[in-house]
Amino acid sequence: MKSLVRIVSLVLVVVGIGALLWQREVSELPNYPTSDSPETDKAAPLPEDQPDPIPxxxxxxxxxxxxxxxxxxxxxxxxxxxxxxxxxxxxxxxxxxxxxxxxxxxxxxxxxxxxxxxxxxxxxxxxxxxxxxxxxxxxxxxxxxxxRTVRLVPKTLSGVVTESLWATREQLGLSAENIVALAGVFEWEVDFNTQVREGDTFRVVLDEVLDAESGERLRYGTIHAAEYVNAGQIYRGIRYVDSEDKVGYFNEEGMSTKKMFLKSPLKFSRISSGFSRKRFHPVLKKWRAHNGIDYAAGRGTPVRAIGRGKVVYAGTKGGYGKHVRVRHNARYSSSYSHLSRIAVKRGQMVDQGQLVGKVGSTGLATGPHLHFEFYVNGGYTNFLAQKFPRTEPIADSERDAFNARLAHILPLLVDAPPADSASPEPASP
The missing domain is CATH 3.10.450.350 (Nuclear Transport Factor 2; Chain: A,)
Known part of the structure; x- marks a missing residue:
């Protein structure tokens, strides 16, 4: 966790949330496994000859x-x-x-x-x-x-995007992990580097972790449901754990929020240079095509594979500097350049979201940033203009259990007063 806080603090976050608009305690959710629920104390009892406690x-x-x-x-x-x-x-x-x-x-x-x-x-x-x-x-x-004995109480929060999420997180009582987790629910739907707009709204149902004796809030934990309204379009994700203990987020129709590719190889950053057929190169001092996207980020920021695939190149490559290329299938490939460190080897299989390297300034680069390229049938393509299919929906064998979960938790999300009066239509599956 500490490393995660250091990572997030290195980057500039473009998405933000205004003041906390609404919060309420809701009824306990049914039993469910959570990834961050504390373990009970399993320490052995004190020896029988333990003397009376010393004041x-x-x-x-x-x-x-x-x-x-x-x-x-x-x-x-x-x-x-x-x-x-x-x-x-x-x-x-x-x-x-x-x-x-x-x-x-x-x-x-x-x-x-x-x-x-x-x-x-x-x-x-x-x-x-x-x-x-x-x-x-x-x-x-x-x-x-x-x-410490803790008690989990679901809470619903709602807010509006104004300035910086990072600047207001303390007011909201959210940790760095909460911020990353909230964005992570929608990272296949919304590119938080390019698509966030002032006035976007959110609602989220998550665990409030309380000290069982004093009632003190220790932190916010697992996100059970979330809604993000971007430029008037609603995106929703409901957390569901299947019979094999696999965790995912799904919309009301049971379609996974996951898609073939992440919207960005960096969790939070900003685009400093987009895809262009003609751009003045800051190092070479001449006009040439810019066949990728430059993400400005601090040196050492983690770079993620946008999708599952095989590493076909991992090493130094001319002006690209330290460079990784991943072949996702016969049609799609992606590459990550100017890295300070490479975290994979040629021939290795990587999963979506897996670390492939760290942001740097190797090769022809004026400062730390990630140069990202996306290829369709071997040709350079503007990644931001692409649309990709969703992954598998809820299995038929899980449908009844998912619908029961949906019926219980969706009202906790949608009954919260929205951050504004707009009533946009939900995104289509």
Whole structure:
């Protein structure tokens, strides 16, 4: 998750959402598997000879520049040998020697003697999982993983596109993962680099993850249904888990939101140069055809294969710099150029959305960007002008279960007051 936040923060997001317009708590959804539901605490019970808990006080310690865990623990009053023993006790759960600048630990001290009796280390940034290290019956340190008990409450949110989604995410209480997941529902339908318009609206039903005891909201989780209205056209996606535990999003007719190709090889970016038969080249200083699309993005931004296929080239290729080409079938191919790093090998099969490289500026490039080309029957083609079919719909054997799911969750989505008064027609399947 941390890496995902770093990735998203590198790019300029063109889609945005205005202030949160409406929010309500709705009835619990039926049981369903979710990809991010926290596991229950499976730690072993405490030993029978565990002494009565020592009254303790807690203080937060932040890792400073150049600090090591043993030095930090010594600064808190532990002997060097005790610090080593604590680190070893924690190792099966988490290697404390890998702590980083800015991370925090909770140090627990005996309320009577001020002696360090343990520490607490968060294992995720939401506080749902933590490692607790304490002194055992013989003063040796023992460690265990503890899970906070949580409750999932579906929430419906609605909003309007105005400025930057990234700028307003804190007001909405959305994380980077929520933003990417929301766009991901529609990434085959809407190119968030080129098609987003001011005034577009959205509605979404997702889990609100609450602390079971205090009711504190920890985060928003799985998206169960979403609607995005782009330039007056409605796109909807309903999450459905089939009998083989495969997860997908489908519209009301049971057609998958997935298509043969993603709308863009980058999740969020902006187009700096489009497909053109005649463009002045900034490096060569002459007019020539621009047979692809340039996406401006920060160096290191992940580049995804737009569809499943076989890597037919992975290496350096003249002005393209570090270059990857994927053959999707006998008719379609795509290529990704000026990469800083290549993540695939020639002959390898890649799936739709799989990492093929990172944005760079190798070859004839004035700065970091992705040069993307799309080929039909071997010829250069404007990818943005193409339309592709959807993938397989809901199987006949799943239709009844899907319809039951749809009947329960669709009202939670459509009954939410819309972000504006427009009443566009749903997109056709």
């Amino acid at each position: 303790w006080t807690a203080s937060e310690v932040t890792v400073g520049r150049g600090a090591t865990i043993t030095k930090l623990l010594q600064d808190q009053g532990l002997e060097y040998s005790e610090a080593l023993q604590l680190v070893e006790a924690a190792r099966p759960i988490h290697n404390l020697e890998r702590i980083r600048l800015g991370e925090t630990l909770i140090i627990r001290r005996d309320q009577r003697t001020e002696r360090v009796v343990g520490l607490v280390y968060p294992l995720d940034r939401y506080g749902e999982q933590k490692m607790v290290v304490r002194r055992g019956s013989g003063s040796e340190f023992v460690a265990r993983r503890e899970a």
